[in-house]
Amino acid sequence: MDFTIPQEIEDFRILCQSFAKDKLFKEMREGEKNRSLSQQLATGLGELGLSDAVFQKTDTVSLLALSLAVEELAKGDVGGLLRNGLPGPYAGAISLATRHNLGDTPDLEEILLLCQSNRLSVHLATCESLYPDIPSNARLAWSPGNIEDFHNYERQNEKGTHVMVFIVGRDFVSLIPTDSVVATSSLPGAFEASGGISLDWSADPERISTLHSSKEALFVKSVARLWVSSALVGLGQASVDYAIEYGKSRVVFDLPVVSHQANAFDLAEASTRLQGARLMTRMAASLSQDEDVKSSTWFMMAAQAYLESVEAAQFATGLGLLLLGGHGYMRDHPVEKWFREASALPLLFGGQDSALADLDVLACDYIDPLVI
Amino acid sequence: MDIHISPEDTKTVELVREMGKEYLRPLGIEADRLQRAIPEDHPFYKLVASSGYMERTLGTEQTDSEKKSVSKTRRTHWVRNILVAEEGSYWDRGAMVSLPGPGLGGPPVDRMATPSQRERLFSIFRQREVPKWAAFAMTEPDAGSDVKRIATTARKEDGGWVLKGQKMYSSNSPRADWIVVFASVDLSKGRDGHRAFIVEKGTPGFEILKIEHKMGIRAYETATFALNDCYVDSSNLLGGEEYYKKDANEGFKGAMATFSATRPLVAAMGVGIARFAHDIARDFVKSEYPHTPLRDKAISRLAWMQQKLAVARMLCLQAAWRLDQGMPNATEASMAKMYAPMICLKIIQQARVIKGEDSLLVDTLLEKLERDVKAIDIVEGTQQIQRRIVAGNVIGRDLR
Incomplete structure (x- = not known):
């Protein structure tokens, strides 16, 4: 039993923390207005080294590094992170595509270059509730990115963007041919800096590259869940920290807001729930790299961590907004943004019902890895 | 990060599991229905003592180099204790807490005791013939969550200390060989007056006043006791006088x-x-x-x-x-x-x-x-x- 974070991952976390605090957070308001991050910031995010940290080996992904980095970066801006912080939640899908030579997937070396130079555009749709089989036509209502990037997908062109559109079901992962996809603009009510596109496709089933494997489908979803889980813990913590700083200086009924027991108790609960979610997320991420642990074990823990993070972040961001009172509702403070993001993030990549469904399947035969 | 449990900890948990299946669950259920604790002379406790369980709960002494690098805490076994506490309580929490060993008296001895006190107090748990218990006493009739309000006093006299007051909700205290009792040497100093004393079984003036009738966890005794001018030797001041000179708040x-x-x-x-x-x-x-x-x-x-x-x-x-x-x-x-x-x-x-x-x-x-x-x-x-x-x-x- 060990909760130590390896030094190189800790160093990377601190690097991400500085980037989030000094750059992402400061510029996010501009990013929201323009519906994108500045080119300089987007490049900085790409060059941060997320892809190198995540794809350390060709056959695996380092989710612990991803988890810690995303937790910090999400305090800066989740929208920018979704669009420019690749491989992001798509690390599992990209890894699978390279491992199984799915469709027109570049090799890992090229993927790393595309990530660093922000020339990769990845989209992931989950369809288990709507389509039991691989759909030849479907729609993804929103995904980060913009039309220009999508249309400029000539990989051979040095300045072009490589586009990957994945669809994951209960027991398959498919890569949709890009030329069969129609993209239109799509504005989300959160993650402004990520922009957004809707994707519709109608492809000949023969041209859809598919891997039939429930294990790999769970792998792709679990990586995405851990990414969301880490981001939720980060923005939940950011909201609590912001509310504490505000509540120390704001005096009501002769006491700082945070010194009123009712508020202090809620802050204690928010911090504790976030800590529980954080530990679950990190342990699940760590288990994913442990060869002695069955993949089903970390898939389950990832789903549990995800659901725990949703609850914790929604509680924490709701509290953060509430403690600022009327100020919290105004866009002058970032707590309203974190509140919207904590509600919106769990809608992506299958959402809570997908995680619950995966847990339900195993619930009757569940064995906790920590019960000897 | 690593989720794996050490083989030694696994062995300890397995020992508790065997004990739980065979003894803790049935004894706990019986105690609950009869509404009384498992008797001190129950043969099960002898069995526990002979298994070496009491010693296992003491953990492993750190090496000299470990002592330099980490911790005022002497023992390195808290993860194991968590696993044991969970497993034991899975079978029956009441019966688990009733098990012989230092119990809640262990941690303050760990942190505060001199080496000779530690040896004297813990050595009884290394022998396997007779079950032994220890206990911890802080709560008082007028001091629960706010421990700085404790009113039990310690007065220096004849080279030792005279303790006077009442303690309540102290688990296993009626059968304990020693109890860590917190008392004040000067009530006007609040927290700074707090000292920890060892009160041994049979000390004149120590009197069990009441064994509580509880809603649950009935397999062990929770008691209120009085310290009626209990005299304890100066060697029973946990950590010795030096310990409290570092910081009055110690x-x-x-x-x-x-x-x-x-x-x-x-x-x-x-x-x-x-x-x-x-x-x-x-x-x-x-x-x-x-x-x-x-x-x-x-x-x-x-x-x-x-x-x-x-x-x-x-x-x-x-x-x-x-x-x-x-x-x-x-x-x-x-x-x-x-x-x-x-x-x-x-x-x-x-x-x-x-x-x-x-x-x-x-x-x-x-x-x-x-x-x-x-x-x-x-x-x-x-x-x-x-x-x-x-x-x-x-x-x-x-x-x-």
């Missing part, structure tokens, strides 16, 4: 450090109780639950219980692990103690929902588990106290 800090060690343990006991409730519900769903749409709902409840158990367990383990590493853990200990009892009660209530009206019956044990787990929310600092500590630490200031 006595209080020793008590708080005790809680930082014991709170994750108590929280883990809640996890053990709730895990048993989960298993009852899961077995019911697997084998007996009718295949109706309601079964899907019950399975979702199970999945929720599993998630919450895993989170509670992780909080307990991290708090204990930090202690093993010599890292500050007061916030983490209180987080575990705040979260686990609250969520474990809900888990048991969900198990009762799955079992339906059957869970009203004594035989299903779920109503007993619910009574038992509620104690976890109170002992070693109530949930409100844990919230107060966590809030104070995350806000970075004392709460008024």
Whole structure:
């Protein structure tokens, strides 16, 4: 039993923390207005080294590094992170595509270059509730990115963007041919800096590259869940920290807001729930790299961590907004943004019902890895 | 990060599991129905003593180099104790707490005692012939959560100390060979007047006043006792006089450090109780639950219980692990103690929902588990106290 974070991952976390605090957070308001991050910031995010940290080996992904980095970066801006912080939640899908030579997937070396130079555009749709089989036509209502990037997908062109559109079901992962996809603009009510596109496709089933494997489908979803889980813990913590700083200086009924027991108790609960979610997320991420642990074990823990993070972040961001009172509702403070993001993030990549469904399947035969 | 449990810890947990199946569960159920603790002379305790269990709970002494690098805490076994506490409480929390060993008296001795005191107090647990107990006493009739209000006094006299006052809710104290008693050498100094003393069995003036009649966890005694001008030798001042010269607050800090060690343990006991409730519900769903749409709902409840158990367990383990590493853990200990009892009660209530009206019956044990787990929310600092500590630490200031 060990909760130590390896030094190189800790160093990377601190690097991400500085980037989030000094750059992402400061510029996010501009990013929201323009519906994108500045080119300089987007490049900085790409060059941060997320892809190198995540794809350390060709056959695996380092989710612990991803988890810690995303937790910090999400305090800066989740929208920018979704669009420019690749491989992001798509690390599992990209890894699978390279491992199984799915469709027109570049090799890992090229993927790393595309990530660093922000020339990769990845989209992931989950369809288990709507389509039991691989759909030849479907729609993804929103995904980060913009039309220009999508249309400029000539990989051979040095300045072009490589586009990957994945669809994951209960027991398959498919890569949709890009030329069969129609993209239109799509504005989300959160993650402004990520922009957004809707994707519709109608492809000949023969041209859809598919891997039939429930294990790999769970792998792709679990990586995405851990990414969301880490981001939720980060923005939940950011909201609590912001509310504490505000509540120390704001005096009501002769006491700082945070010194009123009712508020202090809620802050204690928010911090504790976030800590529980954080530990679950990190342990699940760590288990994913442990060869002695069955993949089903970390898939389950990832789903549990995800659901725990949703609850914790929604509680924490709701509290953060509430403690600022009327100020919290105004866009002058970032707590309203974190509140919207904590509600919106769990809608992506299958959402809570997908995680619950995966847990339900195993619930009757569940064995906790920590019960000897 | 690493989730693997060491072979030594696995062995200890397996030992507790065997003991739990055969003894802790049946004895705990019997104690609950009879509404009285397992008798001190029960042959089971002799068996426990002879197995070496008491010594195992003392853990491993650190090497000299480890002492330099980590911790005022001498022993490096808190993760193991968490695993043992959970497993033992899975079988019966009351019977688990009744087991011989230093119990809650161990942590203050660990932190505060001189080497000779440690040897004297812990050596009785290394012999395997006779079961031995120790206890801890802080709470008083007029001082519960706010421990700085304790009114038991210690007066220096004839080269020793005279203790006067009353302590209550002290687990295993009627059978303890020694009890760590917190008293004040100067009531006007508040926390700075706190000192820890060892009161040994048979000390004149020590008197058990009442053995409490509890809602649950009935397999061990919880008692109120009086210290009627109890004289203890100067060697019974924990840490000796030097210890308190470093900082007048050391006595209080020793008590708080005790809680930082014991709170994750108590929280883990809640996890053990709730895990048993989960298993009852899961077995019911697997084998007996009718295949109706309601079964899907019950399975979702199970999945929720599993998630919450895993989170509670992780909080307990991290708090204990930090202690093993010599890292500050007061916030983490209180987080575990705040979260686990609250969520474990809900888990048991969900198990009762799955079992339906059957869970009203004594035989299903779920109503007993619910009574038992509620104690976890109170002992070693109530949930409100844990919230107060966590809030104070995350806000970075004392709460008024």
